[in-house]
Amino acid sequence: MHYFEYKNGELFAEDIPVRKLVEEYDTPLYIYSAKTFKRHFEAFDSAFEGLKHLTCYSVKANSNLCVLKLLGKLGAGMDIVSGGELFRALKAGISPQKIVYSGVGKREHEIREALLADILMFNVESLEELEKINEVARDLNKKARISLRINPEVDPQTHPYISTGMEKNKFGLAREFALQGYKLAKELSHIEPIGIDCHIGSQLTSISPFLDALDKILDFYEELKKQDINIQYLDLGGGLGITYNQEEPPHPLEFGKALKEKLKGLDLTLILEPGRVIAGNAGILVTRVLYTKKTKKKNFIIVDAAMNDLIRPSLYGSYHKISPVVENKGEIITADIVGPICESGDFLAQDREIPAPTKDDLLAVFSAGAYGFTMSSQYNSRPRAAELLIDGDKVTVARRREVYLDLIALEDNCL
Numbered sequence: 001m002h003y004f005e006y007k008n009g010e011l012f013a014e015d016i017p018v019r020k021l022v023e024e025y026d027t028p029l030y031i032y033s034a035k036t037f038k039r040h041f042e043a044f045d046s047a048f049e050g051l052k053h054l055t056c057y058s059v060k061a062n063s064n065l066c067v068l069k070l071l072g073k074l075g076a077g078m079d080i081v082s083g084g085e086l087f088r089a090l091k092a093g094i095s096p097q098k099i100v101y102s103g104v105g106k107r108e109h110e111i112r113e114a115l116l117a118d119i120l121m122f123n124v125e126s127l128e129e130l131e132k133i134n135e136v137a138r139d140l141n142k143k144a145r146i147s148l149r150i151n152p153e154v155d156p157q158t159h160p161y162i163s164t165g166m167e168k169n170k171f172g173l174a175r176e177f178a179l180q181g182y183k184l185a186k187e188l189s190h191i192e193p194i195g196i197d198c199h200i201g202s203q204l205t206s207i208s209p210f211l212d213a214l215d216k217i218l219d220f221y222e223e224l225k226k227q228d229i230n231i232q233y234l235d236l237g238g239g240l241g242i243t244y245n246q247e248e249p250p251h252p253l254e255f256g257k258a259l260k261e262k263l264k265g266l267d268l269t270l271i272l273e274p275g276r277v278i279a280g281n282a283g284i285l286v287t288r289v290l291y292t293k294k295t296k297k298k299n300f301i302i303v304d305a306a307m308n309d310l311i312r313p314s315l316y317g318s319y320h321k322i323s324p325v326v327e328n329k330g331e332i333i334t335a336d337i338v339g340p341i342c343e344s345g346d347f348l349a350q351d352r353e354i355p356a357p358t359k360d361d362l363l364a365v366f367s368a369g370a371y372g373f374t375m376s377s378q379y380n381s382r383p384r385a386a387e388l389l390i391d392g393d394k395v396t397v398a399r400r401r402e403v404y405l406d407l408i409a410l411e412d413n414c415l
């Protein structure tokens with residue numbers, strides 16, 4: 001569910017015609033719906049009512065400060081994967097006691113910053129990292145609360161690039177190493193093991209891989225209890241999928257119900273790290289048709305948004321629904337919708353059926369709220385798009401459009 005709807009033949013972002021927003025803010029343009037963010041967060045979070053839990057939104061899905069603030073006000077904690085994301089979360093006013101820090105390659109300064117902020121815990125992914133955190137904590141005379149990230153070796157049945165809980169992936173620790181890790185954690189003077197963590201992948205459209213992973217984690221939890229390791233938090237990561245096209249992912253309620261059954265009677269606080277399911281359908285990318293052309297093989301619709309703005313189609317072959325902003329009753333054609341970048345991999349859609357647009361028409365690329373702007377770049381020296389946050393009839397420029405000077409702002413030694 002989202003608040004991008006057609007009324008009288010044209011697309012609205014909440015109460016505002018998208019066409020109007022483009023008149024003022026130009027294209028390519030990211031538009032987010034505050035009501036949609038709110039609805040998704042509340043639907044997700046309330047699915048775990050009755051369980052002690054903390055919903056830590058995964059900042060990397062959409063890290064705009066306005067978005068983080070909005071979610072923070074609703075009570076969200078944050079799952080971060082870098083010092084930069086910690087900086088953003090703190091700027092957004094998130095309580096450090098609601099911040100967990102994941103990722104395989106935390107640098108020393110990042111660990112120090114997180115310790116100084118006194119975050120809830122680190123999700124640790126190797127024994128060397130554990131020792132590093134202990135050292136940094138010792139220097140600061142602090143105790144680092146940690147979880148170890150377990151690789152539960154389950155197949156999340158999603159795209160290989162976003163599968164993270166299989167044996168061949170770089171993430172987490174296999175059970176044998178994890179046990180060794182907890183024993184080490186217990187001995188290290190400046191480490192306090194308080195949690196157990198996993199994250200098996202992204203865009204999962206069924207709950208069974210989550211439940212398989214949870215079974216393995218709970219089995220390991222029992223083993224830790226025997227070793228006198230006092231686990232209080234169970235972090236099951238993120239990964240719940242959304243509908244881009246025909247997918248039918250489980251509703252958070254179904255997910256919540258299944259977890260409640262498994263966790264019944266256990267004295268654990270559940271942590272969840274949803275990203276895509278909160279942000280994905282809360283944003284669209286609006287682009288303008290520059291040209292259309294026909295080759296012997298194909299129709300091409302050349303638009304002003306490109307892989308630097310939204311890389312998911314190029315990187316994962318992902319599907320995004322694309323529709324005219326103002327309804328168009330023209331003939332349906334099959335076309336590739338491509339950007340101006342000098343790469344054949346630069347496309348937003350391939351062999352897509354769409355009412356034939358003409359020059360200057362606006363197209364909306366749906367489900368662009370997660371891993372859209374955050375994965376964008378300036379490739380081909382294209383200033384990054386603006387981001388708007390709409391709430392009813394109120395517009396906030398959540399990030400202004402970059403200008404040419406932004407492209408060279410850090411190259412002043414070469415001027």
Ligand SMILES: *Cc1c(COP(=O)(O)O)cnc(C)c1O
Nearest residue numbers: 058102202238239273274275276
């Ligand atoms: C990316 C990531 C998430 C969020 O995944 P979604 O599929 O967007 O929910 C959560 N936890 C960790 C550790 C991640 O790397």
